Amino acid sequence: MNACYRFWIGLLSGFICLLLPVYGQKINANxxxxxxxxxxxxxxxxxxxxxxxxxxxxxxxxxxxxxxxxxxxxxxxxxxxxxxxxxxxxxxxxxxxxxxxxxxxxxxxxxxxxxxxxxxxxxxxxxxxxxxxxxxxxxxxxxxxxxxxxxxxxxxxxxxxxxxxxxxxxxxxxxxxxxxxxxxxxxxxxxxxxxxxxxxxxxxxxxxxxxxxxxxxxxxxxxxxxxxxxDQPPPEAGANISIIPYVMGGYINDIENNADPRYQNRVGMDAKIAVSSSLNLDLTVNPDFSQVEVDRQLTNLDRFELFFPERRQFFLENGDLFANFGYENIRPFFSRRIGLDAPIQFGARLSGKINKDWRIGAMNMQTGAVEDTGLPAQNFSVVSLQRRVAQRSNIGIILINKSVFDSGPTTEPIQATFTDYNRNIGVEYNLATSNNLWTGKVMALKSFSPLSGGSGMVHAANLRYSSGSLTAGWRHEYVSPDYTAEVGFVPRVGYYRLNPNLAYLFFPKSKTILRHGPVVNTSLYYNMDVEQTDHITRFGYTTRFRTQADFTVFGEYNRILLQAPFDPTNFSGNTLAALTDHRWSNFGAEYISKPQSLFTYSASTQYGGYYADGNLYNLMGEIGYRFQPYVGLSMAANYNNILLPEPWGRTSFWLVGPRADITFTNTLFLTAFAQYNEQINNINLNTRLQWRFKPASDLFLVFTDNYLPAPFYVKNRSVALKFTYWWTM
The missing domain is CATH 2.60.40.1190 (Immunoglobulin-like)
Structure with a gap:
């Protein structure tokens, strides 16, 4: 597909969405x-x-x-x-x-x-x-x-x-x-x-x-x-300024890297200032996120980076203005890129509504240098503007800039990962009809980076129809090979994608079954020469019982033409060669029990082919029991058994995670869980005690340990005690 063809495809998609009916009165106005x-x-x-x-x-x-x-x-x-x-x-x-x-x-x-x-x-x-x-x-x-x-x-x-x-x-x-x-x-x-x-x-x-x-x-x-x-306009909130200081003390012992134990003593502050009744300014100085729970681990058999959601409070209010631009795998901005590998020194964020039709989001964050890795100080700036059109649709633009300060000689990994700057500009139209039957999006992104010479681009569009029984959708994507989003989440570049999907539900007059019906979803990927590289089609049949239990059966066809060497175990270090062609089918089932029971469970299984004419068997399950409303106990497990030709042979992974949630009251919580991940050879233990002594004011005590499974050897451990208080002026 040449540039002219891509332009007309994007333009046509935009006109299709714009011509759809988007006007209408509020449905439940009466x-x-x-x-x-x-x-x-x-x-x-x-x-x-x-x-x-x-x-x-x-x-x-x-x-x-x-x-x-x-x-x-x-x-x-x-x-x-x-x-x-x-x-x-x-x-x-x-x-x-x-x-x-x-x-x-x-x-x-x-x-x-x-x-x-x-x-x-x-x-x-x-x-x-x-x-x-x-x-x-x-x-x-x-x-x-x-x-x-x-x-x-x-x-x-x-x-x-x-x-x-x-x-x-x-x-x-x-x-x-x-x-x-x-x-x-x-x-x-x-x-x-x-x-x-x-x-x-x-x-x-x-x-x-x-x-x-x-x-x-x-x-x-x-x-x-x-x-x-x-009966009269709501009272004005008046001066609305909240100061949220914190004090944190902690201890870190990194035994695996032979580092000296160190103590952490930090003081910082957040502030929330109401610029107007609908527009808020958030400020932060030396923030700390030690109260945030660690990510739930996953067995990774994918060729691309996995996504983990943002959990830090500062980035969340009106976060859709920043984080929801694009699609789940084409995100020009992803706030987890800020501050997880370098300390945040300060930041500011303006977000909210200017009036009924306009919303704005503007953010600036500054991180410090990291001497151990040679990572220089960096500045992150984002501006997002959204304009409502018709009744529920909108047009948005986003500008993203990452700049590096004092980027002198650094260690080799940093030179390979970071550039002096990376910028993105994007525009999108989000369609939502007044009755919500039609939804969709048309978007375009362009990146600017010293590595790409400013030519990286993305365009994509989707359209979805959802009635009582029928759901149908179409989506296409184009991501150029030189598109870069260093402050985003774009795990795959250099492809075209077509993604039609269809589902239909039957609602029988039954005392046991609420609804049931077939689902089909297809993803077709093409390289820049319009040669198919991936074909993934999944057929399923879902049943929802009146008890709220769910049962699904499915079959899947996969065809993957590898574009780069890949280890199908993500463990052994042995790789399949680029441009090798792999085809297989598999089938499986999933059941989720009714939520009313004190004892709940879910299970899913999948069996079929895999890369290199191999086989993959997967079994996942979770059981839980609650002594309501105070104690909830659960155990999740994921088992993968992979059979491949030499040099891989048979490879199996367990991922096991017991968890206990104890809620002494609705203001005092204790969470304790363990995660044993055989693929990365690690046991993680995390315990968090939270006391909400006043609304939005907390005391946290968090313990985190990581162990080598055999022998049971401590890799690193940390403890953090944090006090935070929400003071409204």
Whole structure:
């Protein structure tokens, strides 16, 4: 494909998306909940005994989403909302439809939605059906909060200050919460917010919402919110400045590299400054992320780098402005590239809404030099701007710059990995129709680097249709061989990709099966000479039972023409030659048990061919038992058995990970887990104690050890004690 052909393909894709219908009125505009100032002080205790609650309007008569979306809910839920000068209040009465205990995992914050009896609030303070906030709780009182983006996705890594209380009765459980206006972002003077409420009752396996949502979409879909109608504009949050200092002490002993033990004593600070009611400035000086849990290890049989998500709080609020540009394997910006191999000295981030149609994100981070590796100081800058078009679509641009300071003579690995600068510029159009049936994206990226001479580029597009039964999609990608994104995640370059997919669901009138149907997904990769290098087609059949258990069977065809030498075990050091052709098929099955049981389990297996006419057998499973709501125990295991011709022969890997989650209260948590990874010959032990002594203020104690399995020899160990306090001025 020459440059002219690529241009017309990209232009045609853009016109197809732009010509699709994107206009329309808000679907659930008739669902309105009036909210008025409380007639009395509100005490958050889970008891509805204040006059303010008696005077509040009630949202009731929820609609069923699952198992069917054609009737009212059989489980009654009543919601009241009110406010004063400081807080937005919500009180929810969750009635029981059938007798019996509630089902929850634990008291841990940000629980798994499908494994807990819970109630969630989805709030769109701009009424743009794209961005917002979510708050909620499970029936034992564990809190849930997250920032919403892309019209219905929730990032649970976001934390802020708010309080809530759950109280249980024989026939119901009540959740009451106070959300400070200073903890959310909203447009000054706006009197109509998008809002919806979601209830999951595992005893009846019923999911419901106040404003109806079709069953093919999550209850979080902001396209289907009703309206919260204020009696007067919400109070201004006033001066909104939060200072979050921390003090950390730690000890590190790197025995494997014969390094002297060292102590760490660090002091740093974060600050959150509300530039406006919808725009926030985050500042950080000498940040520390020792409270962040280590990544869950994976057996890597892939030819390309694996992706691990960002967990650090500083990068998360409005993180979609930066991190969601592109696709899962074409990310021009990936915040984990900053600060994991060098200390962050300081940083600033401006993010949020300028008005109803415009959003902005701007970030600047400075890292220090690392003498041990010769890595110089680096500066990272990102600017992202997003403009809403039509009702729920948007156009965005992004600019990314990485610059190196004092890049003099360094060690050889650093010279091979880092350049003096790397820059990216990108533009994308995100389509979302008013009813969410059509979604898609058209994007283009260009990189600038001393190594590529400024010619690296990407273009890609996708279009997806999702109705009640049919889901169909098309996607294509082009990544040039010289495209570079040193602050991004682009594990593969120099290819074209075509990716059609199709799924159909049947909804039988059955007391045991909720839905079932076939799924097919194909990925075709081509090199720059338009020669096919990869063909991966997967056929599956999925079944969801009314108990919420899932069963899937699948078959897969693979054809790989290697473009570079590759070790199919990622362990032995022996490689298959480039341009060798490999073809095989495999099949497998997966089962996930119903979440209501105290004992839960999942299992999957796969058997078939592999590279070099070999064979691969994989068995994965996880079992768990909970003493609700205080203790959850689990064990995950992954076994791979690979049979190849000489010089590999038979290779097998175990990856085993027991875990214990103990929630003494909803403010005191202990997590302990081990990971034995035979592929990298390592045992990792991690223990973290967290005490949330005030909202968003914590004390952490974290132990991390790594061992050589045989003999059981310590490679390195560390301990960190960290105190952080959220002070709102």
């Amino acid at each position: 669902y309105q909940l009036p909210i008025k100032r409380s007639s009395s002080p509100i005490v958050v205790d889970g008891v509805m005994d204040e006059q303010g609650w008696e005077d509040a309007e009630v949202a009731t008569d929820f609609f069923m989403i699952l198992p069917m979306d054609t009737s009212f809910s059989q489980v009654r839920t009543d919601v009241r909302m009110t406010y004063d000068d400081q807080n937005l209040y919500i009180l929810v009465v969750n009635f029981h439809a059938v007798p019996g205990p509630y089902y929850v995992e634990s008291l841990r914050r940000d629980f798994v939605f499908g494994k807990n009896d819970n109630f969630l609030l989805f709030m769109d303070p701009f009424d743009d059906q794209t961005n917002g906030f979510s708050f909620g709780a499970n029936a034992a009182g564990a809190q849930w909060d997250g920032i919403m983006y892309e019209g219905g996705r929730v990032d649970l890594s976001w934390d802020n200050k708010w309080v809530s209380q759950v109280r249980n009765y024989d026939d119901k459980w009540i959740w009451e919460a106070a959300i400070p206006f200073k903890s959310i972002r909203y447009k000054k003077g706006i009197r109509e917010w998008g809002i919806n409420f979601s209830r999951l009752d595992l005893k009846t396996t019923e999911k419901s919402s106040w404003a109806p949502v079709p069953r093919q979409f999550p209850s979080a879909s902001l396209a289907y919110t009703g309206s919260l109608i204020w």
